[in-house]
Amino acid sequence: MSNDDPRxxxxxxxxxxxxxxxxxxxxxxxxxxxxxPVAWNDTHGGYWFANGNKELFDLARRADLLxxxxxxxxxxxxxxxxxxxxxxxxxxxxxxxxxEMDPPxxxxxxxxLNPYLSPAAVERWKPVIDELTRACLDEKxxxxxxxxxxxxxxxxxxxFTLAMLGMPLKDWDVxxxxxxxxVYTPPxxxxxxxxxxxxxxxxxxxxxxxxxxxxxxxxxxxxxxxxLKLGDRTPDDTEIAGVIMLIIGGGxxxxxxxxxxxxxxxxxxxxxxxxxxxxxxxxxxxxxxxxLRFYTPAQGDGRTITQDCEVNGTEFREGERLWLSWAMAxxxxxxxxxxxxxxxDRKGNRHSSFGLGIHRCIGSNVAxxxxxxxxxxxxxxxxxxxxxxxxxxxYDTTGVINGMKHLPATFTPGKRLGAGLDETLERMQRICDExxxxxxxxxxxxxxxxxx
Amino acid sequence: MKVxxxxxVCQGHTLCAMNAPDLFALxxxxxxxxxVDEEVPAGKEDLARDAARTCPEQAIVLS
Numbered sequence: 001m002s003n004d005d006p007r008x009x010x011x012x013x014x015x016x017x018x019x020x021x022x023x024x025x026x027x028x029x030x031x032x033x034x035x036x037p038v039a040w041n042d043t044h045g046g047y048w049f050a051n052g053n054k055e056l057f058d059l060a061r062r063a064d065l066l067x068x069x070x071x072x073x074x075x076x077x078x079x080x081x082x083x084x085x086x087x088x089x090x091x092x093x094x095x096x097x098x099x100e101m102d103p104p105x106x107x108x109x110x111x112x113l114n115p116y117l118s119p120a121a122v123e124r125w126k127p128v129i130d131e132l133t134r135a136c137l138d139e140k141x142x143x144x145x146x147x148x149x150x151x152x153x154x155x156x157x158x159x160f161t162l163a164m165l166g167m168p169l170k171d172w173d174v175x176x177x178x179x180x181x182x183v184y185t186p187p188x189x190x191x192x193x194x195x196x197x198x199x200x201x202x203x204x205x206x207x208x209x210x211x212x213x214x215x216x217x218x219x220x221x222x223x224x225x226x227x228l229k230l231g232d233r234t235p236d237d238t239e240i241a242g243v244i245m246l247i248i249g250g251g252x253x254x255x256x257x258x259x260x261x262x263x264x265x266x267x268x269x270x271x272x273x274x275x276x277x278x279x280x281x282x283x284x285x286x287x288x289x290x291x292l293r294f295y296t297p298a299q300g301d302g303r304t305i306t307q308d309c310e311v312n313g314t315e316f317r318e319g320e321r322l323w324l325s326w327a328m329a330x331x332x333x334x335x336x337x338x339x340x341x342x343x344x345d346r347k348g349n350r351h352s353s354f355g356l357g358i359h360r361c362i363g364s365n366v367a368x369x370x371x372x373x374x375x376x377x378x379x380x381x382x383x384x385x386x387x388x389x390x391x392x393x394x395y396d397t398t399g400v401i402n403g404m405k406h407l408p409a410t411f412t413p414g415k416r417l418g419a420g421l422d423e424t425l426e427r428m429q430r431i432c433d434e435x436x437x438x439x440x441x442x443x444x445x446x447x448x449x450x451x452x
Numbered sequence: 453m454k455v456x457x458x459x460x461v462c463q464g465h466t467l468c469a470m471n472a473p474d475l476f477a478l479x480x481x482x483x484x485x486x487x488v489d490e491e492v493p494a495g496k497e498d499l500a501r502d503a504a505r506t507c508p509e510q511a512i513v514l515s
Contacts, residue, residue, distance in 0.1 A: 061461075061509065114482035119466055121480075285470050348505040350467065356508055360463040365483060441480050 007315050010036035015043045016084075016299075016323075016399035017186075025398075026340045029328040037332075038314045044085040047302070047321035048314075053332035053352075058312055060324050061357040063103070065311070066303040068359060070100035079304040083400075084323050088187055095239070097246030099301075099359060108230040109243065110362060115440035116164055116221050122365045125437065127448045128163065128428055129370055132156045133377045134417055135424035141381060144413040148387070149406050152378075153259035154180060154252075157370050159425065161251035164366070165244065166220020166438045167209050169425045178202045179252045183403060184395045206244055210237065220438035221247060247363070254297040255367045257403035259374050261295040264407055265342060267387035276344055277379040284376070287344040288368055293351035294342050296327035299402055301355060326352045327402070382411040453492040454515045455500050457485045461511035468512060472496070472503040485511075 014021060014028065021028070029051065032039060037052025038059075050056045059066070070081025072093045080086040081100040087093045095101070098109035115121060136155050140146040158172045158179075178198035185195045213222050225240045235243075266273040276283050301324050305316045316322070330351045331339040354361035361367070378385065391408035395401065419427070432438060437448050455475065457468070464483040468476040475496060476485045492500045492514075504512035 057510075111482075114464075115480075118464070118481060118483035119469075119478050120483070289467070289470075348502060350506050350508045350510075352508055354465065354508075357463065360465060364464075365466065445480075 009040040010038075011042055012036060012039040012049065013042050014049070017397050019397060022394075022396075022398045022402075025327070026331065029331045030333075030340075032328060033332050033334070038312070041323070045321070047084050047323055048305075048316065049323050049325060051325040051328035051332075053329040053335040055312060056324055056326070056329040056352065057356060059322065060352070060355070062311070063358050065306055065309050065316070066322065067102050067306045068100050068106070068301075068303060069102050070095045077304075077306075079319075080302075080321070082302040084302040084321055094245075095242045096249075097243035099246055099250075100242075103358065105230050105233075106358070108228070112224050112228050113221060113247075113362060115442045116224065116438070117362055117366060118441060119365045120445075121441035122369045124441065124444070124447045125160070125163070126369060126373070127450050128431065128437065129156065129160055129373045130377070131418075131424060131428060131450060132159050133373045135419065135421045137377055137381050138416045138418060139421055141414045141416055145408070145410055146382070146385075147391075147406055147408045148263050148378075149256060149260050149404055152374055153256040153263075153407075155421070156374055157255040157367075158252050159428075160366070160370055161248055163428070163432055164221055164438055165247065166213060166218050166222045169429045169432070170422075171205065172425075174205050175202055175248055176252065179248055180256065180403075180405075183253050183401050184405060203241070206241060207237065210240060210244070218433075218438075219436050219443075223438075224440070250361065250363050251366060253401050253403055255370050257297040257401055258291060258295060258367065259371055260404040260407045261402070262291040262371070262375060263378060263385070263409070264387050264392060264404070265291070267385060267409065269342075272342075272344060273379070273383075277383060280376065280379070283344050284372060286346060286349065288372060288375075289349045289351060290342055290344055290346045291371075292353040293330045293336070293346075293349055295402055296330050296351075296353045297402055298353070298355075298361070299327040299398055299400060300325040301359070324355075326355060381414055382409075385409045385411040453497050453500060454490050455487045455492050455504075456490060456513050457487055458511045458513055459484065459486075461509050462507075463509050463511075465508045467506045467508065468503040471506050472499045475500055475503060 032051045037055040039049045041047055041049040050059050067079050069076050069079040071078050072095045098106045133156050136152045140151050154176055158176045159169050162169055162172055181195045185191045214226050217223050225243055276287055303322045305320045307318050309316050333339050354364040387407055387409045393405040395403045462484045466483055468485050469478050477488050478485055504514055
């Protein structure tokens, strides 16, 4: 900041995209909570970094002071959306769906999509989710070896997200690799060109599916989007594509990250794993929320301050950027006793891993359902799994997603229970189509039936 | 004890219904919560307090 700024700002210098952020996360969080729960971070052009739990709570819900707008076409206030730093290619910026919009448009989208993603809506899908999980495990159960990321946690969230969208299930791999790789392959890295190629193929596929659904409607989120009215406005294909990518991006990498980290921790704590499996009726919910708190798959979100204001003694100015660190707020000892330790039975766990305020993760109920399906199936069928620490690959940096690339494990081989993945995908596709499972819960209330 | 969920503040985190399913229900269409009964049944006061404490948005009002 320039020297003529009269404000007394506690200043830090933390590059969230550096390994230091990941490796020293706990000591940094503890230090910031004590010294500067709202700090001015002088990296990436300078931005406010809200990390204390109360301070984040008091800021994140102030839709009157904050904007998510990503003004890609220059018709708004010029704000830069939720990424800090902003997207590097300013000329080709894309808006991240309604997560980079403000009300009323943001509200129109959520009202339209909630009936596909509410707890009641997701509950209808449980037999399908469990069947996808079963098929993934059956592919590996006889070998005694699995990569929990590649063979399970990448696949189930991806296939199920496509099912809700109304996309062909068999095409999940068109989306899976580019979506995950894009998170951990920044511009300038050797693999970046390949990822761009995969993203282009994915984008073309998505536009084709969207066009196909316009011509021949089939139930699902995409059908809702191509028929949606936002007040008196109809979104164009680019805007809809941004929303689909938000749903895909939100649905894939985050749940994968949560599942992989949880399984890794359970491998390291076999006593806790046995306890969770044995007492799952009472522990599964609280354990899920605790894994969410501790690993915080989406580490934070950016905002832009929309007017000069003061909150809890900090003076903000219009146009300044703000990072809401869900991850650090989740480790604040003022709210969470023994914050850097996982307690599977933690009470009063009001974590902010799905965000706070009007932009609360719209897929949170999907994430929980898919995670619980995968976790319990692994506990049942591979109860003695041991993850290989030498083969586990964490993201180098966790500035956006606290994810993992690979998590190989061994276990005592077991028996297959049914068909493999490809055959299962064909069968689930038929069931989706025949039972119109991707309708919103307001249209279709019945649970999926896998057998007559 | 009385309980209500402030609909302007609730964002559908669902933790109240997860922790106290007898006291809170979720709307089918968006998962936002409401109190099953405005009066907290005798003996369930602590459960109501726990649920209020667990709400990420602090949307549960006890009186």
